[in-house]
Amino acid sequence: MLRVMLVDDEPPARRxxxxxxxxxxxxEVVAEAASVGQALALMAEVAPHVLFLDVELLDGRGFDVIRAAEHRPELRPLHIVFVTGYSRYAIEAFDVExxxxxxxxxxxxxxxxxxxxxxxxxxxAPVPDEPAPARARSAPERLLVTLSGQSLYLPLDAIISVLAExxxxxxxxxxxxxxxxCRLLGQFAAELPSPPFLRLSRSVIVNIGSIAxxxxxxxxxARLHFNDTAPSLELGRAGTRRLRQLSATHAGLGEAPTLHMG
Known part of the structure; x- marks a missing residue:
């Protein structure tokens, strides 16, 4: 999967x-940004392979993103595709390769x-169904999210799924x-420890430890059932295909449960 980040100060253009x-x-679009500052912060967090980069941003130009990344080894290698309404920037774009x-x-x-x-x-691109590499054991036990101006700390073991909308x-x-x-699913995929959280498709992350x-x-x-209070979850073909692979190899995942067929 090629990880793509969109950098443009116009939401309709990004959409x-x-x-x-x-x-x-x-x-896979893993993040979006509207400014140079946002772009650099998110690049370090989600590690995209490619930037689709506008030239004129809220706080500078797309070329500022490239220059700043040149001095930060953790942001390279990176491939740039400029997307702009002004053809006059073409020569400068190719000057920065x-x-x-x-x-x-x-x-x-x-x-x-x-x-x-x-x-x-x-x-x-890596095969989408390939299991994600295991994260470090020092992963946080809670997930910080912002909702209606409030910061919520959700225990990881309480989360059963994250779905893209x-x-x-x-x-x-x-x-x-x-x-x-208000965050893209790719940002959660980069933050949540795997296992037990596994991305089964482009729109679904599941805590496999919570599957009953x-x-x-x-x-x-396939349909996933969790407990008596949590709603079940219907998977499409791509998610089901990966889940079947996991059910055949779950012993190697350490924290994964035995998956029962019903």
């Missing part, structure tokens, strides 16, 4: 590009060419209560 990228199964230069509004066919170039340069993510805990958080029962359904789907 449009994110929708175009969603047509490509091996592309950008992979490509797209003019707004971005055409789907033109974006496909750009992604093909990125795949050739970066190499094949557009620009938001919905966290559900064992009591059945859920919280809609799995019902395998026709059509390559």
């Amino acid at each position: 449009s590009l994110r929708q175009l990228l969603a047509a490509h199964d091996d592309i 950008a992979m490509d230069f797209l003019l707004k509004p971005v055409e789907p066919d033109r974006l496909t060419l750009t992604l093909d170039r990125l795949r050739r340069r970066i190499g094949p 557009g620009d938001y993510s919905r966290i559900t805990i064992g009591s059945g209560q859920s919280y809609l958080i 029962r799995v019902v395998w359904r026709d059509g390559g789907r």
Whole structure:
């Protein structure tokens, strides 16, 4: 999966590009930023492979992001695709060795060419169903989220799932209560310890330690059951495929439960 970050100070432009990228199964938008400062902070957190970068941002220019990243080894290597409404920046973009230069509004066919170039340069993306590497044992025991101006500390062992809902993510805990958080799912995937949290698809993260029962359904789907108070969760084909792989290899995951078929 190629991890992509969008940097543009216009939300409609980010939304449009994110929708175009969603047509490509091996592309994952892990974060969005509207300024140089936000971009640098998120880059360090989510480690994208590619920046789709506008030139004119709220607090500077896209070139400022590139210059700042050059002095921070943890932010490299990084591939840049400029996305702007001004063709006059093309020469300057290629002077900083950008992979490509797209003019707004971005055409789907033109974006496909750009992604093909990125795949050739970066190499094949990791298989989406490949289990994530284990995190350090020093992972935090609580997850800090912001909701309606309040900071909430959710115990990790209480969280059963995190689901993508557009620009938001919905966290559900064992009591059945859920919280809609203004953060992309990719940011939670980078923060939550794995195991027990595993990303089963582009839109679903599940705490496998909280699964009580799995019902395998026709059509390559499955439904996860947790406890008497938490709602069950229907998985699509991609999530079910990965779950089957995990049920066959769960002994190697250490903290994963035995997955029962129902």
